[in-house]
Amino acid sequence: MFKAAIVGCGDVSIVYAEAIAALGAEIVAVADLDHAAALKLAQKTQATAYFSLQELLAQETIDVLHITTPHDQHIDLALMALKAGVHVLVENPLANELDQAQRLLDYLKENPQAPKIGVCFQNRYNVSSVELRRPLEEGELGEIRGAYASVVWTRTSDYYSAKPWRGQQIRSGGGLLMNQAIHTLDLLQWFLGPVTKVRGEVSTDKYGEIIDVEHSAHAFFTHESGISSSFYGTLANSRHRSVEIELDWENALVKLKDGLTVTWINRAESQVEHYPERTQNSAGRTYWGVSHELLIRDFYGHLDSAKPFWIGPQEALASLRMAKALY
Ligand SMILES: NC(=O)c1ccc[n+]([C@@H]2O[C@H](COP(=O)([O-])OP(=O)(O)OC[C@H]3O[C@@H](n4cnc5c(N)ncnc54)[C@H](O)[C@@H]3O)[C@@H](O)[C@H]2O)c1
Incomplete structure (x- = not known):
């Protein structure tokens, strides 16, 4: 059974908690800088609460980290987990800025054996x-x-x-x-x-x-x-x-x-x-759609494969570039 953790225990994290539980993986730990948010999700998932990802990675052995923090935190947290040998599924957009996203792409280029990383564009599963x-x-x-x-x-x-x-x-x-x-x-x-x-x-x-x-x-x-x-x-x-x-x-x-x-x-x-x-079947908001669970299941299904996950950082860069070009 895969051992998972969630960093960022805000609004969208509950969708992850439900989806991970539904596919039979175990949420062993959650982390949030906001202690109350971490403790609340920990109680709901029966996981251990941490107040930073550094602390979580130092104490726990996990297979997958789900990053559900604000955009400006995505890249630092993803790099921290990949360097610790942990697979990463990060929420979208990939980053708040293109140069942040590029840091991750550079790391992946220099480290082709890095663990897997996927980006949550769940509407592709609608x-x-x-x-x-x-x-x-x-x-x-x-x-x-x-x-x-x-x-x-x-x-x-x-x-x-x-x-x-x-x-x-x-x-x-x-x-x-x-x-x-x-x-x-x-x-x-x-x-x-x-x-x-x-x-x-x-x-x-x-x-x-x-x-x-x-x-x-x-x-x-x-x-x-x-x-x-x-x-x-x-x-x-x-x-x-x-x-x-x-x-x-x-x-x-x-x-x-x-x-x-x-x-x-x-x-x-x-x-x-x-x-x-498909109609709503989770605690998520209706406008998020109901495909988070399908993407998360597919990501776990690919963890043992040699190929990168099909919706990775390079794929996620396209929409980020469209938004940034318009600005
Ligand atoms: N795929 C979708 O449909 C979908 C839907 C909702 C949100 N999202 C994405 O999910 C992310 C989170 O959105 P939200 O609405 O749940 O945000 P939120 O503000 O409700 O929750 C974010 C949580 O992360 C915590 N946090 C911030 N920095 C941290 C750090 N360095 N370490 C640990 N915890 C930290 C905050 O304290 C907060 O509790 C965003 O990137 C958003 O775009 C995607």
């Missing part, structure tokens, strides 16, 4: 993503013409005042694009190919007196193939709308919104196919 990759890889969709994506959600001032790092550029490296829309940016480039050019704007719009990160953004991405995608996002809406990605292929109009809807063009039968998304 039904909509999996069902779309199949016809895409088989070439059934024809030529891509373009795409549109939107993330229109709501975040109140309480969201930032409860965890101030989320609204501080120096810690989070950005707002909407880094914290909420990073999954949508990742999917856009995964479906349409690498992005070579970025135009657009970001704005604070709301809560400018308490945050210095963007609350809204619009962007126009040019992909390596020459086609374009456009993006609009805001956290200033009065309620959450479902994330939407619409892809315009020669043979089908494809919409990812609460599942996948494929409207085939010029096909006599089964003109519209719909694949509903």
Whole structure:
């Protein structure tokens, strides 16, 4: 049985606690600089609480570390664990800044035998993503013409005042694009190919007196193939709308919104196919989706393989670069 630990015992950590327990691994330790947060998660998971990762690694023998801290801590903590011989699954975005991410990539290049590292882009495991990759890889969709994506959600001032790092550029490296829309940016480039050019704007719009990160953004991405995608996002809406990605292929109009809807063009039968998304089954928030567990299970399933995990730091760099280019 794999022995796991979690560093960062805040909001998202409970999703990890549930997923790790569900796959039969043991959470032996948790760590947080905030003693109350560490003790609370330790009690829930029957694990030992530590108040720093250094202390945890000195005292425990673990196979996997899950990093669920603010973005500016991801790289230092990941390097600390890898150097201690521990596999790492780190939350997204990979880092708050590109030069931080580069430190990790340099280390991995110089240390090809380092333990495994994965980055949590769980939406690649959604039904909509999996069902779309199949016809895409088989070439059934024809030529891509373009795409549109939107993330229109709501975040109140309480969201930032409860965890101030989320609204501080120096810690989070950005707002909407880094914290909420990073999954949508990742999917856009995964479906349409690498992005070579970025135009657009970001704005604070709301809560400018308490945050210095963007609350809204619009962007126009040019992909390596020459086609374009456009993006609009805001956290200033009065309620959450479902994330939407619409892809315009020669043979089908494809919409990812609460599942996948494929409207085939010029096909006599089964003109519209719909694949509903899985529904919530964990303590996580609905807008995080329900695929954390699938990614975590897949990561553990690959720990004994010689190959790197398929969503590693290099893969995670693409969406981070898109956000940073827009800034
Ligand atoms: N994949 C997703 O859908 C998803 C969803 C939510 C959050 N996240 C990511 O998870 C991370 C955490 O988000 P959150 O909302 O749970 O944050 P949070 O603020 O609720 O929790 C973070 C915790 O980390 C602790 N911490 C900070 N620095 C530390 C350090 N050096 N060592 C130990 N503990 C430390 C804090 O005290 C806090 O308790 C972020 O990177 C976020 O982007 C991803």
